[in-house]
Amino acid sequence: MLEAFSLKGKVAIVTGAAQGLGEAMARSLAQSGANVIVVDINEEKGRDAAKNLKALGGQAKSFRLDVSDRDAVNHMVSEVKSDFGKINILINSAGLNRRYWMKDMTSEDYDLIMNVNLKGTFNTCQEVGRVMIEQGTGGSIINVSSMSSLIVNRRRAVGTYCASKGGVNMLTKAFAAEWAEFNIRVNAIAPGYFKTPLNEPWINTEQGPDALSQVPMGRFAEPEEIGPTAVYLASDASSYVTGHILVIDGGYTIW
Numbered sequence: 123m124l125e126a127f128s129l130k131g132k133v134a135i136v137t138g139a140a141q142g143l144g145e146a147m148a149r150s151l152a153q154s155g156a157n158v159i160v161v162d163i164n165e166e167k168g169r170d171a172a173k174n175l176k177a178l179g180g181q182a183k184s185f186r187l188d189v190s191d192r193d194a195v196n197h198m199v200s201e202v203k204s205d206f207g208k209i210n211i212l213i214n215s216a217g218l219n220r221r222y223w224m225k226d227m228t229s230e231d232y233d234l235i236m237n238v239n240l241k242g243t244f245n246t247c248q249e250v251g252r253v254m255i256e257q258g259t260g261g262s263i264i265n266v267s268s269m270s271s272l273i274v275n276r277r278r279a280v281g282t283y284c285a286s287k288g289g290v291n292m293l294t295k296a297f298a299a300e301w302a303e304f305n306i307r308v309n310a311i312a313p314g315y316f317k318t319p320l321n322e323p324w325i326n327t328e329q330g331p332d333a334l335s336q337v338p339m340g341r342f343a344e345p346e347e348i349g350p351t352a353v354y355l356a357s358d359a360s361s362y363v364t365g366h367i368l369v370i371d372g373g374y375t376i377w
Contacts, residue, residue, distance in 0.1 A: 126359040130155030134211035134356065135202060137189055137246060140167035142318035143266065143348050144215030148175060150349025151356060156211065157181040159202050163188050163216070181206075189216045189242030199249045208257055211356045212250040214243045214290075215266040219283045219320065227282050239286035240293070247297055251306060260305030262356045265294050267310040269371040276336065278329065287312075291367050298365035307364040309355050314371025316343045338373030 134151050138144035140162035148158045152175045160175065162168040165186035175182035183205065185198045202209055217239045220231040243265055254261035270280060271287035291310060298308035315321060315333055324330065325342065334342065351370060354360050369375060 126361075127353055127357045128155055129211070129353065129357055132156045132210040132356070133159070133202070133206045133208050134213065135159045135161060135199075135209060135246070135250060136213040136215060137161040137187070137242070138214075138216035138266075140164045140171050142215075142320060143313060143316060143345055144213070145171050146345040146347075146349050147213055147215060147264075147352040149178070150346075150353050151211065151213075152178045152180050152182065153349075154353050154357070155180065156356070157206060159206075160184040161187045161189070161198060161216070188238075189214075189246055190237040192245050195242075195245045195249055199246075199253060203253055208259070209250055209253050209261065210259075211262050211264070212246060213264045213266070213352060213356070214246055216242055217266065217320075219280060221279045221324070222282075223279045224281045226279075232282055235282050235286050236289075239283070240289040243290050244293055247293065247308070251297065251301055251308075254306050255301070255304045258304075260307070262360075263297065263306065263308045264352060264355050265290050265308070265310040267291050267294070267312040267367060269312050269314045269369055269375050271312055271367070272369070272375055275333075277332065278324075294367065295365045302364055307355075307360070309360070309363060309365065310367045311348065311351055311355070312367050312369045312371070313348060314343065314369070314374045316345055316348065318345055336374060336377070337371070338376055341372065343370070343372060 139148040139160040168184040172184035268287040
């Protein structure tokens, strides 16, 4: 049974892998046998993350990259294919937020959120998917959405972020529908409140206890708790799962 979860010899690209959920998922993939390419806009942290992954026994490499830059994405994918000979797994974890109420959101901040969260996801999905189709061996693509793709977070200025992640859900389903014939599975993980650098600034304010009170399990998640889910979706253990949005939110969206 455990063999179904093995990623031995697989090549995985993980965007946003220098910290937070991306780093946690990259580490879990490496622990399951994958060679992991760390992609992040933070060059120094990306190098450190790749170094830590190598210590687990596999190969690792880092790229400094803005996923909204299509030419840069194409170049990175081409280099990975050249260096490793194949690409089996893609995890799109790069993302950001600007916390303004909808009436105060500027066009510049709106474009930034959409360019990174939505366009960036499209860019990497499309380019890596083309490689997977050419290989003819299938693959697994995992997009990181959010529980905020399904609801609007109560009393929080994240409406544009919610919209961007709603778009990620539909990109996931559209790619899954088009690429099923090539045995490329495309799924999304929709995390709730995790203790990440993206969330810590507001978790440590008066908003934290308010948000916590809305989580049935009564706690925020640790980043490493997302890792096994990523391994499941990346591996043969989920061989008949595609177009699915898997929510990990401690029950928040139950209400």
